[in-house]
Amino acid sequence: MGEQSPVLEMTGIRKVFPGVVALDGVDFRLFPGEVHALMGENGAGKSTLIKTLTGVYEIDGGEIKLGGVPVRISGPLQAQQAGVSTVYQEVNLCTNLSVAENIFIGREPRRFGKIQWGKMRRRAAELLARLDLDLDVSAPLSSYSLAIQQMVAIARAIDIEARVLILDEPTSSLDTAEVAQLFRIMRRLKESGVAILFVSHFLDQIYEISDRLTILRNGQLISEHRVEELTQVQLVEKMIGKELAALEDLEDKAQSNRERAAEAKPILEAKGLGRTGAIAPYNLTIHQGEVVGLAGLLGSGRTELARLLFGADKADSGELWVDGKKTTLRDPQAAMKHRIAFSSENRRTEGIIGELSVRENIILALQAARGWTRPIPRKKQDEIVDKYIKALQIRPADPERPVRNLSGGNQQKVLLARWLITEPRLLIIDEPTRGIDVGAKAEIQRLVAELSDGGMAVLFVSAELEEVLRLSHKIAVLRDRRLVEELENTADVDADRIMQTIASGATS
Amino acid sequence: MTTTDMTPVTKGGEGPELNKRRRVYKPNTKYVPILATLFLLIVMYSSGVANYRNFDDPSVIVNLFRDNAVLLVVAVGMTFVILTGGIDLSVGAVISLTTILTATLLKADWPPLVVLPAVLLLGALIGAGQGAVIHFFKVEPFIATLAGLFLARGAALTINDESVPIRDDMWREISDYRIVLADGVVTKPIAIIAVLAVLVAAAVLAWTRFGRNVYAIGGNSDSALLMGLPVGRTKIAVYTLSGFCAALGGVLFSINSTSGWALQGNGMELDAIAACVIGGVLLTGGSGFVWGTLLGVLVTGLIRTIINFQGDLNAAWSRIIIGVLLFAFIVMQRLVTRKAK
Amino acid sequence: MTTIFKNRLFWPALILVVMLGINAFTSNQFITIKDGHLFGSLIDILRGSAPLILVALGMTLVIATGGIDLSVGSVMAISGAVACLLISDLDNQNSLSGVFIAIGAAILVSLAAGLWNGTLVAVVGIQPIIATLILMVAGRGLAQLFTEGQIINVQSGPYSALASGFFLTLPIALLIAAAAVGLTVLLTRRTALGLLLESVGGSPTASRLAGIGARRITIMTYVVAGAFAGLAGLIASADIKSADSISAGNLIELDAILAVVIGGTALIGGRFSIIGTVLGAVIIQTLRVTVVAIGIPAEANLLFKSVVVVALCLSQSPEFRAKVFGRFKSRPAAEKVGVPA
Amino acid sequence: GGSDSGGENGGGDDGKIVLGFSQVGAESGWRTANTESIKASAAAAGIELKFSDAQGKQENQISDIRGFITQKVDVIAFSPVVTSGWDAVLKEAKDAGIPVILTDRAVDSTDTSLYESFIGSDFKVEGEKAGDWLVKEYEGKTGEVAIVELQGTTGSAPAIDRQTGFAEKIKANPNLKIVKTQTGDFKRADGKTVMETFLQSVPKIDVLYAHNDDMGLGAIEAIKAAGKKPGQDIKIITVDAVKDGMTALAAGEINFIVECSPLLGDQLMETVKKVKDKQPVEKRILTKEGTFTQEEAKAALPTRKY
Ligand SMILES: Nc1ncnc2c1ncn2[C@@H]1O[C@H](COP(=O)(O)OP(=O)(O)OP(=O)(O)O)[C@@H](O)[C@H]1O
Numbered sequence A: 001m002g003e004q005s006p007v008l009e010m011t012g013i014r015k016v017f018p019g020v021v022a023l024d025g026v027d028f029r030l031f032p033g034e035v036h037a038l039m040g041e042n043g044a045g046k047s048t049l050i051k052t053l054t055g056v057y058e059i060d061g062g063e064i065k066l067g068g069v070p071v072r073i074s075g076p077l078q079a080q081q082a083g084v085s086t087v088y089q090e091v092n093l094c095t096n097l098s099v100a101e102n103i104f105i106g107r108e109p110r111r112f113g114k115i116q117w118g119k120m121r122r123r124a125a126e127l128l129a130r131l132d133l134d135l136d137v138s139a140p141l142s143s144y145s146l147a148i149q150q151m152v153a154i155a156r157a158i159d160i161e162a163r164v165l166i167l168d169e170p171t172s173s174l175d176t177a178e179v180a181q182l183f184r185i186m187r188r189l190k191e192s193g194v195a196i197l198f199v200s201h202f203l204d205q206i207y208e209i210s211d212r213l214t215i216l217r218n219g220q221l222i223s224e225h226r227v228e229e230l231t232q233v234q235l236v237e238k239m240i241g242k243e244l245a246a247l248e249d250l251e252d253k254a255q256s257n258r259e260r261a262a263e264a265k266p267i268l269e270a271k272g273l274g275r276t277g278a279i280a281p282y283n284l285t286i287h288q289g290e291v292v293g294l295a296g297l298l299g300s301g302r303t304e305l306a307r308l309l310f311g312a313d314k315a316d317s318g319e320l321w322v323d324g325k326k327t328t329l330r331d332p333q334a335a336m337k338h339r340i341a342f343s344s345e346n347r348r349t350e351g352i353i354g355e356l357s358v359r360e361n362i363i364l365a366l367q368a369a370r371g372w373t374r375p376i377p378r379k380k381q382d383e384i385v386d387k388y389i390k391a392l393q394i395r396p397a398d399p400e401r402p403v404r405n406l407s408g409g410n411q412q413k414v415l416l417a418r419w420l421i422t423e424p425r426l427l428i429i430d431e432p433t434r435g436i437d438v439g440a441k442a443e444i445q446r447l448v449a450e451l452s453d454g455g456m457a458v459l460f461v462s463a464e465l466e467e468v469l470r471l472s473h474k475i476a477v478l479r480d481r482r483l484v485e486e487l488e489n490t491a492d493v494d495a496d497r498i499m500q501t502i503a504s505g506a507t508s
Numbered sequence B: 001m002t003t004t005d006m007t008p009v010t011k012g013g014e015g016p017e018l019n020k021r022r023r024v025y026k027p028n029t030k031y032v033p034i035l036a037t038l039f040l041l042i043v044m045y046s047s048g049v050a051n052y053r054n055f056d057d058p059s060v061i062v063n064l065f066r067d068n069a070v071l072l073v074v075a076v077g078m079t080f081v082i083l084t085g086g087i088d089l090s091v092g093a094v095i096s097l098t099t100i101l102t103a104t105l106l107k108a109d110w111p112p113l114v115v116l117p118a119v120l121l122l123g124a125l126i127g128a129g130q131g132a133v134i135h136f137f138k139v140e141p142f143i144a145t146l147a148g149l150f151l152a153r154g155a156a157l158t159i160n161d162e163s164v165p166i167r168d169d170m171w172r173e174i175s176d177y178r179i180v181l182a183d184g185v186v187t188k189p190i191a192i193i194a195v196l197a198v199l200v201a202a203a204v205l206a207w208t209r210f211g212r213n214v215y216a217i218g219g220n221s222d223s224a225l226l227m228g229l230p231v232g233r234t235k236i237a238v239y240t241l242s243g244f245c246a247a248l249g250g251v252l253f254s255i256n257s258t259s260g261w262a263l264q265g266n267g268m269e270l271d272a273i274a275a276c277v278i279g280g281v282l283l284t285g286g287s288g289f290v291w292g293t294l295l296g297v298l299v300t301g302l303i304r305t306i307i308n309f310q311g312d313l314n315a316a317w318s319r320i321i322i323g324v325l326l327f328a329f330i331v332m333q334r335l336v337t338r339k340a341k
Numbered sequence C: 001m002t003t004i005f006k007n008r009l010f011w012p013a014l015i016l017v018v019m020l021g022i023n024a025f026t027s028n029q030f031i032t033i034k035d036g037h038l039f040g041s042l043i044d045i046l047r048g049s050a051p052l053i054l055v056a057l058g059m060t061l062v063i064a065t066g067g068i069d070l071s072v073g074s075v076m077a078i079s080g081a082v083a084c085l086l087i088s089d090l091d092n093q094n095s096l097s098g099v100f101i102a103i104g105a106a107i108l109v110s111l112a113a114g115l116w117n118g119t120l121v122a123v124v125g126i127q128p129i130i131a132t133l134i135l136m137v138a139g140r141g142l143a144q145l146f147t148e149g150q151i152i153n154v155q156s157g158p159y160s161a162l163a164s165g166f167f168l169t170l171p172i173a174l175l176i177a178a179a180a181v182g183l184t185v186l187l188t189r190r191t192a193l194g195l196l197l198e199s200v201g202g203s204p205t206a207s208r209l210a211g212i213g214a215r216r217i218t219i220m221t222y223v224v225a226g227a228f229a230g231l232a233g234l235i236a237s238a239d240i241k242s243a244d245s246i247s248a249g250n251l252i253e254l255d256a257i258l259a260v261v262i263g264g265t266a267l268i269g270g271r272f273s274i275i276g277t278v279l280g281a282v283i284i285q286t287l288r289v290t291v292v293a294i295g296i297p298a299e300a301n302l303l304f305k306s307v308v309v310v311a312l313c314l315s316q317s318p319e320f321r322a323k324v325f326g327r328f329k330s331r332p333a334a335e336k337v338g339v340p341a
Numbered sequence D: 001g002g003s004d005s006g007g008e009n010g011g012g013d014d015g016k017i018v019l020g021f022s023q024v025g026a027e028s029g030w031r032t033a034n035t036e037s038i039k040a041s042a043a044a045a046g047i048e049l050k051f052s053d054a055q056g057k058q059e060n061q062i063s064d065i066r067g068f069i070t071q072k073v074d075v076i077a078f079s080p081v082v083t084s085g086w087d088a089v090l091k092e093a094k095d096a097g098i099p100v101i102l103t104d105r106a107v108d109s110t111d112t113s114l115y116e117s118f119i120g121s122d123f124k125v126e127g128e129k130a131g132d133w134l135v136k137e138y139e140g141k142t143g144e145v146a147i148v149e150l151q152g153t154t155g156s157a158p159a160i161d162r163q164t165g166f167a168e169k170i171k172a173n174p175n176l177k178i179v180k181t182q183t184g185d186f187k188r189a190d191g192k193t194v195m196e197t198f199l200q201s202v203p204k205i206d207v208l209y210a211h212n213d214d215m216g217l218g219a220i221e222a223i224k225a226a227g228k229k230p231g232q233d234i235k236i237i238t239v240d241a242v243k244d245g246m247t248a249l250a251a252g253e254i255n256f257i258v259e260c261s262p263l264l265g266d267q268l269m270e271t272v273k274k275v276k277d278k279q280p281v282e283k284r285i286l287t288k289e290g291t292f293t294q295e296e297a298k299a300a301l302p303t304r305k306y
């Protein structure tokens, strides 16, 4: 595409939150018919830039031009009317409404002012079919998993006839198939001249779909490039602002030494454990120091499987043995007594408590385990919290800031810290690297490897197959809410092998 | 990471099978609370019939609508507010203000056709004012509408602290107008208006953008804002509507009793909230139906009727029995819905 | 300087100071020492606010978990009734042990009432407003039943000292309230209870998954609220040396909620401020006294109250302050909104 | 159309008269005594009583009365919450052929045929009696007399009438001055707090006029706490003459009480029977009530029923 005039031009954008300069004189241009990636570490200011564009935040300085005309957008509604359609980072839909409504609300087909429900449902189903989804569009959105909700949000955004489409980490909880589907649609839109702003922490995805990229660091513009100009290594270096050597070192460490201590005792055994409508009865054994990965497509039941092991949902069939003793987990508290920890994939509604500070969020689980009568002394709290803020590079490194004001990736790190400090024997992590930048992701992977070396068992759920392959000793493959195969992660197991199982549904 | 070769068999190839696996049937549970409430209401009515003489008289049911017409109208407005996750404590006071103002103006020989729109407008304005304070200044609905309560009742008492009879012909005629439904079963226009209010509200909530925005805001107002819905406008509209309904309730009241009084409708806000909640409207917003509110009003009305028919309870016992019946009802409702889900 | 202004309790505190100033101006004695103890309208105000402080304290905890307790007024009535009945049966009403037993019994009953509320909310899963409405209605009925609708008089020195006695020159009622405040602060800030409460109020689902036993904590807050309401009931009844089951604590739930909200605790739960609540309660009591002191006519009481409440809530709204006192920043040149054609 | 004479199907199997009575509420001990009196008299007179409590709300009372019409009782009696607003429901009762008796308080319907009779006291007269006593007490004295007034619930009928009656009587004497007036909501607790503030803000109070005994009793506590003698330093007039009030009066802590008798049960039942038998009754039946000075109270106290 030649140098036409940009559809969107932001110059000198400045946004200050109490105590943080989130954006400091950022310039950004978006041309029609391009996919433009916005890159940066967690907390770099990507989402903030997007929100200033759509009028969620009022800017403290700078100028925004749409189609060459200076505009002041006073809110998402005006942004939409001006032809900017957005999928925000955290799924921002109303889960109490039906799927169809979430797609069409505000733009419902009407006749004489009356909403045409039938038409709306039909169109919603068609639209979702384009994304390869077959949902009951009149069911409330809350009955679907986060990944599906993400897809619905995308469906809503692409149906709005827009000049500019903004996708803030839309792929963070999608599996490869869904991502491919999304990319197909993005390409089609691009061809029709829509300008797409795309945020993702997956470098492969960036290189696959984008034409240009803009790099932010600490709220400042670093540079703008055509994708071909930059290698992945260079890109990462620009994002983190230092040499990459250290990072690669981390990845190596995570990859090597996946030998498991022999003769490890089983910590937990599920025998025919299941829950009707959620997950078919399954058998699974997790040993000390073992990393078990769960692989499967979106909606295959990974989350459901994991929730049963934490008592987050109650199993209605089968048995659960912990340390060779039969138990029932009536609620998470019971699981925590066995030192089982679970970090939910849905960090916004099932993870963080937005109002509370970073410190309080981190110590919450540990405090709950100790009971209210035995508060953790403040000094000890500060110690632990400081340690983990450093270890996980939580930014800003201010423990008293409300966690709500942290960037998405940093919230995820807070949650991880919450569970790590309880020193669990079995750590169940559902999509722990969701929305986390390259550096931190490597850090977390290294952490998991280290912990398991130290004897902690980990149940690792991730939509990213590579990650599962790299970390796990054993991989359980799910399909259709059924555990279909359990594989030792030996040298001959690779992504293709697992995809085959997923696709064919082979049972062992 | 390569993406293309990992794509599973696409829908075309294995279509029906894939569809089946992905669709897990979930029964639509949103009507369960309403059906449960209706069922329990019928049970309650039947036990009334079994226990009391003349309880099976159709006018028991018909009177239920008429006696609770004001509450019904007010509760309908309240339903909108609660659905957005708010609350409106001012409705009872707006009733007071409306009745006393109506009576005073009519007494001063204002034409009734001027008084009627004027007081309705006033109610709507009070509501709009509260909505504006809530939206623009982010004041808690509870405290903003509590201030509204003080203001409206204070104004009512200042206008006149005595009760004022209405001798206007139009009011009298509407008040006396009898609608014969069957032999010996008579109802009045106010009941019809109340039922109409329910129907209109149900239609608005189910079929209009405004109605759906109300649900969306109650579900998650931050998300609603990001989805580009007119959150501020809707919130203000909802309180305006509630103020209007309260004023309409006040007018119905002044028709029902052909008088105005500054303490009229005292405490009705709580009755209205209770009716909504009994009918399954969630106070946190985003869930519930006007039909539920209707049932809630009927439940409270029926409890009163039963106490009236029982006829030998003093104040203490009737309070206790109201409490017990309410308790039994709520717990049963809870059990039934839990089982059905 | 700016930090003081930004503190959301600054403006309420200022309003309180102004009202106290008015009282100091209108009263004969604002604060003096007489008969060996402090005396004057300031002391009257503080003493008079003791029951409201107590009730509002419990309410704060309940609201922090995202609940609400409407039954506090009825619990006050019950507790006063139980204590006065037991005391009036004593041979020697001045016997200290007898009075203590009566007080103990009343507190026990209040605890039971709280437990009942808590169970309905946390175990049966009924919406708090309706769960506590049951006891609000039936509880007063019970109190009326105990007292047979009459006012039970007691002539017990030790009992009435609860309200009008002095210890170390300070009113005992105030000391009790202060002790309760101290205890609550201790309980919530020296243990982890405060954090867990705020967590449950902030997000029940997330709290459950973090392993917090939300159920037990919720029940506990209702129990504490019940106990404090019971204590408040004792002070209120000791104040008039009788149990007035009909009007004791009538409508106090509204004042208590208002106090909590003025104090900066949001009704949706989460972060709470005990000191804020105490400030709110004292403001409300001062307001009540000020109305009389400056001779506002009874009909206009509510108007005056509404003005103060509006001032209070607006002063606390950052949005309002920004709009009214805020610097009018020069905006970027572009003033066009919305869609360029 | 209206049904035939209510008696046929409503009278019950045993031919007892059925009386539907709608009480205002249970807002005070006075009201409880009133309720008890009606219940006791009904039982004694062999009348089946259908009782309901309106909790101080007109809407409840209207629906209660309609409920009685549906139940086809023989006679309806009620103590109206307010004066106005009864025409419609009274007309319905008339159409259904059920006679209505008012107790305790009149209604302002222009059509007096809507009810048979009104039994009860006149709040305004009560206020006047209180005023009369005060005027007589200060007869011949010209010094300024500072009066404070504790009103009942703002907007309630007794509060309004007791205030007007009293004010009218003392109007002629400019030295009798109401310096402060405030509502005490008919409650003891509020009587006490309001009096506390009166004592703080008025340099010298000579007379307290309280719209009911309970507020007066609360105020007495406040007066004592301020180190003054109720009945001597401050003269106290109240209305009602319930037992606690009479005791205080006998003890010299109150100076004068205007009686407002709740015991109209017997008079009511008598009227009910007459009405049922279609005998003529008086349109206005006043309850027998008087006033009490301290001496009269001492004499009356041992035989008081409430
Ligand atoms: N509402 C807010 N109040 C205060 N600070 C905020 C607020 N929103 C964002 N911030 C801060 O602004 C900075 C930029 O955050 P932003 O969400 O834009 O990051 P991001 O680049 O999107 O990161 P991620 O990749 O983790 O999503 C962070 O330091 C964050 O803590």
Ligand SMILES: Nc1ncnc2c1ncn2[C@@H]1O[C@H](COP(=O)(O)OP(=O)(O)OP(=O)(O)O)[C@@H](O)[C@H]1O
Binding pocket: A132, A133, A134, A135, A143, A144, A145, A146, A147, A148, A173, A296, A297, A298, A299, A300, A301, A302, A303, A304, A345, A463, B022, B023, B024
């Ligand atoms: N493509 C799809 N079409 C229709 N329904 C789907 C699809 N994918 C998932 N679902 C539904 O989503 C719901 C939740 O799935 P679940 O949470 O078990 O997924 P998961 O394996 O944890 O996947 P993830 O965590 O990646 O979302 C189920 O009700 C499932 O039927």
Ligand SMILES: [Mg+2]
Binding pocket: A046, A047, A048, A089, A168, A407, A408, A409
């Ligand atoms: Mg972001």
Ligand SMILES: [Mg+2]
Binding pocket: A145, A302, A303, A304, A345, A430
């Ligand atoms: Mg999942």
